[in-house]
Amino acid sequence: MKKARVGIVGCGTISDIYLRNCATDEYIEITACSDLNEVAAREKAKEYGIEKVLTPDELYQDPDIDIVLNLTIPAAHAEVSLKALEGGKHVFLEKPLAISLQDAEQILTVAKEKGLQVGVAPDTFLGGGLQTCRKIIDDGSIGRPVAATAFMMSHGPESWHPNPYFYYQEGAGPLFDMGPYYLTALIHLIGPFRRITGSAQSALQERVATSPERNGEVIPVNTPTHVTGVIDFENGAVGTIIMSFDVWGATLPWIEIYGTEGTLRVPDPNTFGGPVYIKKAGEQEWTELALTHGDIENARGLGIKDMAKAIVTNGKTRASGDMGYHVLEAMHGFYTASTNNQHYVMESKCERPAPVETN
Numbered sequence: 001m002k003k004a005r006v007g008i009v010g011c012g013t014i015s016d017i018y019l020r021n022c023a024t025d026e027y028i029e030i031t032a033c034s035d036l037n038e039v040a041a042r043e044k045a046k047e048y049g050i051e052k053v054l055t056p057d058e059l060y061q062d063p064d065i066d067i068v069l070n071l072t073i074p075a076a077h078a079e080v081s082l083k084a085l086e087g088g089k090h091v092f093l094e095k096p097l098a099i100s101l102q103d104a105e106q107i108l109t110v111a112k113e114k115g116l117q118v119g120v121a122p123d124t125f126l127g128g129g130l131q132t133c134r135k136i137i138d139d140g141s142i143g144r145p146v147a148a149t150a151f152m153m154s155h156g157p158e159s160w161h162p163n164p165y166f167y168y169q170e171g172a173g174p175l176f177d178m179g180p181y182y183l184t185a186l187i188h189l190i191g192p193f194r195r196i197t198g199s200a201q202s203a204l205q206e207r208v209a210t211s212p213e214r215n216g217e218v219i220p221v222n223t224p225t226h227v228t229g230v231i232d233f234e235n236g237a238v239g240t241i242i243m244s245f246d247v248w249g250a251t252l253p254w255i256e257i258y259g260t261e262g263t264l265r266v267p268d269p270n271t272f273g274g275p276v277y278i279k280k281a282g283e284q285e286w287t288e289l290a291l292t293h294g295d296i297e298n299a300r301g302l303g304i305k306d307m308a309k310a311i312v313t314n315g316k317t318r319a320s321g322d323m324g325y326h327v328l329e330a331m332h333g334f335y336t337a338s339t340n341n342q343h344y345v346m347e348s349k350c351e352r353p354a355p356v357e358t359n
Helices: 015-023 038-048 058-059 076-084 101-114 126-140 162-170 173-189 302-313 321-340
Strands: 004-009 030-035 052-054 069-072 090-093 118-120 146-154 193-201 206-208 219-222 228-232 238-244 254-257 261-265 275-282 286-290
Touching: 004 015, 004 286, 004 302, 015 038, 015 302, 030 058, 030 193, 030 302, 038 052, 052 058, 058 076, 058 238, 069 076, 076 090, 076 101, 090 302, 101 118, 101 321, 118 321, 126 173, 126 254, 126 261, 126 275, 146 173, 162 173, 162 219, 162 302, 173 228, 173 238, 173 254, 173 321, 219 261, 228 321, 254 286
Parallel strands: 004 030, 004 069, 030 052, 069 090, 090 118, 146 238
Antiparallel strands: 146 254, 193 228, 206 219, 228 238, 254 261, 261 275, 275 286
């Protein structure tokens, strides 16, 4: 196999960036578009010169497709991924792997039984910013990482998003919407998790949208909107995390890694670039570091590119299903710890993904 042939299920707005960024990749050829809305699939295929327009069921069974790129809404992730796997396709999907742990476990089980790979976003950790941070840590520039912080503080999307209702329902909220970026970055930089604890609450029982498209619409809040947690990493480091839609303003960093010889300030894990700062023991000022890797713009699609290369060359997918499951379990673990008033011990394992080679 010289290239992995990809069929897209879900031709909404997010598909554009994948179609643009994957168009010239040496390991990918996007050959089909599919959507429950056939008009949307046809329009996307025409815009990007994609040969086939198929129904989802036709796409799952098409022998000319190797990977299904699942860009559906989170509630459909499990159903689409399982149908694709049953059709003998590898799967790469947007976050999260599934909403429930049971569905996510079934996806991984079926993939293993059939000898297929599963990859899951986010893939921002493959960008130049977080890869530079990984190199700094691996080179020992801050010594041994002993602690980390991760913060996403906002007042929610109802003031600007054209359809903010989803963000306040099960499977969303700040933790499930933004948490995967931060948790994946922490696994990439430090390693997998051993134990979780947390507190979760909602400041408001309903929100009022003020975006032009939904101005005045009342949104019931059915998921926690402020989650504070503590992570014990397998390697002994300790992390603190806050994900909130209840904060009007904050000056906290996105992520910082604290080592025995210095501190690393990590860029926004929802982006692919920098800046990256370091402050070593005894120094008074922060130093901005040059990025050691490329892919610093909106490089969404790095994950499926990496997966396609792994399939073609018999390698390993960095944005793996196992890591996606570990992140999903951790997010549920924060809620479980809060509800049960006790630590949640992680059951899943995952590998710290291999770093990307420097250019």
